[in-house]
Amino acid sequence: MSPSPSTPSSTTCAPRSGTRCSSFRRRRSSRRSGLTRRSWKRSTEKLPVLVPIDEMARFVAGYGWLEGKEARDVAREIADDLQRRGLLFRAADYTHRYPECWRCHEEIVFRVADEWFISMDDLRPKLIDAAAKVTWLPPAAGRRMQNWLQNMGDWNISRKRYWGLPLPFYTCANGHFFVLGSEEELRERARAGLEKLRELHRPWIDDVIVRCPECAADSKRVKEVGDCWLDAGVVPFSTLDWLHDRAYWEQWFPADYIVEMVEQVRLWFYSQLFFSVVLTGEAPYRVCQSFQPMLAAPGQEFHKSGGNMVDSYEACELVGADSLRWLFARQDLQEIMYFGWAPLEEFKRKLLVLWNTYSFFVTYANLDDFDPTERPVPPADRPLMDRWLLSALARLVAQSRAALDAYDARSALFSIEAFWDDLSTWYLRRNRARFWKERSHRDSLAAYQTLFEALTTLTGLIAPVMPFLAEDMYQGLVRGAVPQAEASVHHTAYPLERPERLDEDLERRMRAARRVVELGRAARSSAGVKTRTPLGKLIVVFDAQDRDRGQLDERSELADIVKDELNVKSVEIRDRAEGLVKETVKPDLKVLGPKLGKDLPRVRQALAEGRYERRDGTIAVEGFVLADTEVLVSHEGVAGHAVARDAGATVALETKLTAELELEGLARELAHHLNNMRKEAGLEISDRIALRYAGPIATALERHRDFVAEESLATSVRPGLAGRGHAWRGTLNGVAGELEIEKDPSARPAR
Ligand SMILES: [Zn+2]
Ligand SMILES: [Zn+2]
Known part of the structure; x- marks a missing residue:
């Protein structure tokens, strides 16, 4: 988990956009650290910078009747004052955007303040070089980092808050400035306040008085605390004991892999890169992976107050932690993830x-x-x-x-x-x-x-x-x-x-066989013949350029699989689809209407009657040459055939049924039906049964007795009902019959 970005939490806020401008004068700086304190003074225009409000947004002394008033309360009073003095052009209420605290939604005001910066000009090329050696996933994140490094201004590292990492910057009464590098150095230089120092945080740290290294005068810490990305950025060092056990740190540095949301490019990934380049000259990670945020489907942010929060523990209960992990891990990292229950x-x-x-x-x-x-x-x-x-x-x-x-x-x-x-x-x-x-x-x-x-x-x-x-x-x-x-x-x-x-060859041939099965199923369903009813023959044609041409052999084990899967008696491979498929070509009226005008009915008639010729992907008809995109082509089996076609293959299923095929189809239907009866009767999957039957269904049953017995685990198959066991009476494939099954207790026990 990485730290959250810093945000203004008081009623005042320093304008971050000001950090981009390079024309501000440096007020105090230390060459050693590259630290700069900047005032909001525009050197080119020599105008004074006015800071009319204090940290509580109240007007300071020198602003007359405004002194002590809250900046957010005085808009009307200022308008009235201008009116009294005859300076008001116009006063009116209007709606406009206004900043607010993201946590408590209180209005905030802009206030000019001095802040601390790290000067980037010397470091920038080193950071750019180090970042270029990292493997960024996806690569766009690397370009984003380069772009950020090239365009970023100096790093504003100070915050006017109470909580936070106290910046270890000190000043003395004589205007000297210095930085303390460690707790040891603080203890060494301290003159007072150490005895009350409970931890290196405010308020205790602010009471420690240290000795100025130049003039030995008493020195105090500056008021500001640090940007939270300062602490986050030292993670590759602080967590690996860089200060106290360098050998241990070296074992682990740099990290093989780091992953976080893409916004970290300019936050956590950047701040770690910064510290690492300053301290070691190289990036702290070898592979840096980033991902896009997750939003609530169809596209809102998750908000506790917005009523769309998903409690992750509840989600785990509902769909399983494993499902959640799998879906997250399967996400395209370059795309925003929309969380919804439907995909789960x-x-x-x-x-x-x-x-x-x-x-x-x-x-x-x-x-x-x-x-x-x-x-x-x-x-x-x-x-x-x-x-x-x-x-x-x-x-x-x-x-x-x-x-x-x-x-x-x-x-x-x-x-x-x-x-x-x-x-x-x-x-x-x-x-x-x-x-x-x-x-x-x-x-x-x-x-x-x-x-x-x-x-x-x-x-x-x-x-x-x-x-x-x-x-x-x-x-x-x-x-x-x-x-x-x-x-x-x-x-x-x-x-x-x-x-x-x-076995690549086998996988190729299997792929061809499965493709034929897919097409065969489509052909069967277009013919409306149940798969349980066997059909005579399947004819397969792979087009001359198709990659599967030649992969399937009529007399191979794979052809047997195709036959069994589609329940056909034979498979025939042909080179051409001629004579199997009837092609129907119709004009695409939206396209050809405007193009052909009054000739359209004549062309349509010719197409319907098959009076056209195919030439290199075009269709010549009635003196016109039509592109494939101008006509609608469909394929239909010739009489007695159901066909299906994909981009490079055609299958045709012979749909003629013989009495033999119908009997076999009925036997399969029976086997399926008996298995349903077994389930209804509450039998175990290994139980053997005795089967009795009556009615016209007998013909199919007797012709395919062994098949039915094997499929239904029947140890005996006999005509004539006994009035016992689980019974059924009805029709299958339009043939009437009666069945009885009961568990055969004498059969051998379950395997
Ligand atoms: Zn607030
Ligand atoms: Zn001094």
């Missing part, structure tokens, strides 16, 4: 995806007595989906490390989120069955080992930002299951890179 709620939903994957794993790992210490199936022997996930995981670790090394938490977090989404919506969804259908122990083990590695690696990756969730997952995944494991995820190293796991 959205992130909670995202987080639930990760949590559900974790909870799926724990549930099945317990049922199956998965032992993480079992000898691993070599990655090369694991199925393609496992190898793909391990490659994506290795890439994620490398990306996260690189991003965090560059202080770019945002990129790391986005990659991690994308991965846990893929893990759930692609890997796990495609592989669920491997966790409960025991076709092969080795295949199931490979799935467990792959998912275990992905989840434990994720806990390590998120641990710095979501320490609580990561710890909870780590305890659930690793502790208890792995005897030698560290007690906490926070005792483990950040996940290590595994470059040997990277």
Whole structure:
């Protein structure tokens, strides 16, 4: 936490803008310290500087009837006085801006006062050089610092306040000026007042009388206290015991990294840089990161009195401290952050995806007595989906490390989120069955080992930002299951890179396959055919220039994944989309109306009838050449096909349904329905059931008996109802039927 900026708290205030002007005469100065005391006297015009009010804003002696009056109370009296003397031009009330105390909102007045400054001219080039060697993140902050250093005036370091760091400046009756450099020096020079010195603050310090080094006369401290950025600026020295243990200080100086809000460029970052350059000649930090302020959405500042304060503890209770941290760490540091609940709620939903994957794993790992210490199936022997996930995981670790090394938490977090989404919506969804259908122990083990590695690696990756969730997952995944494991995820190293796991070719091909699946889903939904109903064929065309052309093979394992995912019997790759897609071109009336005028109906007719020609991205029609931007192009499947297209690929789904396909679709619908019935009946996920059926639904059930039995964990499938168990009667895909299920107590116990 850095100190807050200083602000005027009394009714008077020195005009800071005056510090920018270089024409003020120096009244008293000490060459040794570069300190200057300036009076508000304009040397060029030789006009006297009048200070009509005292520190309490009352008129001082010499101002006649005004003497002793409060400056803020006399506006009308002054107007009356001018009127009496015939000097008033006009008096009227009007609305204008007026300064007030930011804390108590009392009106304040400007008052001329002498202040202390540090002369910057000699130091400026050194500060600029030192700042140029710092890595500024984002780089704009470095330009801001350079700009500040080049344009700043002398540093006004004094404040007319009571509280604050007493400036150790002393004067004697003979006009000598000196600075005390340490407490020891103060004690050495003191003549009186030491016995009452409780601490180095007012009022006690002001009672210490010291000896003038030039004339030995009694000397007293000046009245002013220091700008709070003086104390803040010595942090790189005061906190590291620079005064008393230089060797210790050297171990830590300069700091590797500092982070604060961007306004600190001209405050805390600057004041530290200043002290450090004066004392050591170099910057006190190597990397300086800054961020923009946070406002309450849609854009107000947070105010305790404004009713929009968010209590951070309450926020933690509501959405979790981890969610807050994640959202802050993911913020673009160059943008103002708008705090609102909606993004947090959205992130909670995202987080639930990760949590559900974790909870799926724990549930099945317990049922199956998965032992993480079992000898691993070599990655090369694991199925393609496992190898793909391990490659994506290795890439994620490398990306996260690189991003965090560059202080770019945002990129790391986005990659991690994308991965846990893929893990759930692609890997796990495609592989669920491997966790409960025991076709092969080795295949199931490979799935467990792959998912275990992905989840434990994720806990390590998120641990710095979501320490609580990561710890909870780590305890659930690793502790208890792995005897030698560290007690906490926070005792483990950040996940290590595994470059040997990277398989770029596989990741490229998987990306192409997933793209086809996305397009296939869109085609299916445009055709209005449920995914559970199988379709005959999917035809895929990647355009000649598309980067995924050639990545997908009809007879590959990836094509099998596409088939299964889209529930189609075959995948065919073609080079051209001709004959699959009907292109419809319509004129964009807003553009072509004015351009074509009376020719528009003729052109529209020709386009509708397909009497046009494509030539290098233009359309030639009825003697006109139209640009792509002047027409609206849409694609539709030819009869019996549903198509979908993105920038470089087209898929066409054959929508013709045969009796066989319909039966299979009904069997899938049945399996899905039976699983809902299992949930309604309150069965455990591992319970085996007896299934009885009646009605026309029997045809599909009997044709696909093994599939339905396997999907619903039925140990027996028999026609005829018994009037027991959880029953259902209704229609599925328009086919009527009756079903009964009950737990099969004779089946083997849960795995
Ligand atoms: Zn106030
Ligand atoms: Zn003296």
